[in-house]
Amino acid sequence: MPELPEVETSRLGLTPHVVGRTVEKAIVRQKRLRQTVSAGVTGTLPGLRLDALRRRAKYLLFDTAKGTLIVHLGMSGSLRIVQRDEPPMAHDHVDIVLDSGRAMRFRDPRRFGCFLWTRGDALQHKLLSHLGPEPLSGDFSGERLYALSRKRRTAVKNFIMDGRIVVGVGNIYASEALFRAGIDPRRQAGRISRARYDKLAAAIVDVLGAAIVQGGTSLRDFTGQDGQPGYFQQKLNVYGRADGPCVVCKAPLRQQVIGQRSSFFCTNCQK
């Protein structure tokens, strides 16, 4: 569920509830996530004020005076604001109890997420230090994609999903951006022109930006029901539409596994 737009939407929704609040305690019901939940989450975080909530790639960074809580939602994770006495459901692994009487609750059935504590600069953490530019920042461009792709033989879809190249392009938006740019996802990264990379970079920016706008309207209220996906689904041109008609040429869309991930494209419009 969480691709970059949803992580950013989560950040925006959580910010007014957590920034400026002090953590009263942390409850860890399941510490075995993709990595074991850091001891600092229960040992150090309580008593500290959350000064800011940042996002880097799909990581959420909760800054305090003594360090940063790094959270990743993995495939199935979510963060919600609940009343502190609301009984936990299955897979509600962590509560960060705040001095507002509420708690930030982490739910993650598949446990691919992470809850890590780090002292010092979170951006230098091992999981973050290698990451490429944010797609919605000025550091990202077709020029960069072109330059880094020379002599790369991997499929262009794999290439744009590589966080060292650019962050935040997940499996849905990789397919969507390549469709918008008219590029066959199987094409070798190193054999695509500068002009086409300019178009692809613009498509990535457009599709992620549009999805953030959509997410912002449906997940605004984090105290309500769980945020269902689907808000952006009607905007998807190819993802999940195997055999459906291409919105441009009506030809049946194709589904093919590329780099172990399902990919969707139009063999007529994407070359």
Added chain:
DNA sequence: ATGCGGACCTGTTAGC
């Protein structure tokens, strides 16, 4: 250095 496959988990859906 690059690229590939496997790993981590559970829930839902497709198919027989």
Added chain:
DNA sequence: TGCTAACAGGTCCGCA
């Protein structure tokens, strides 16, 4: 209807 297999929005690691 019920069982099993395949698949799911992410990434990290290790091997060739």
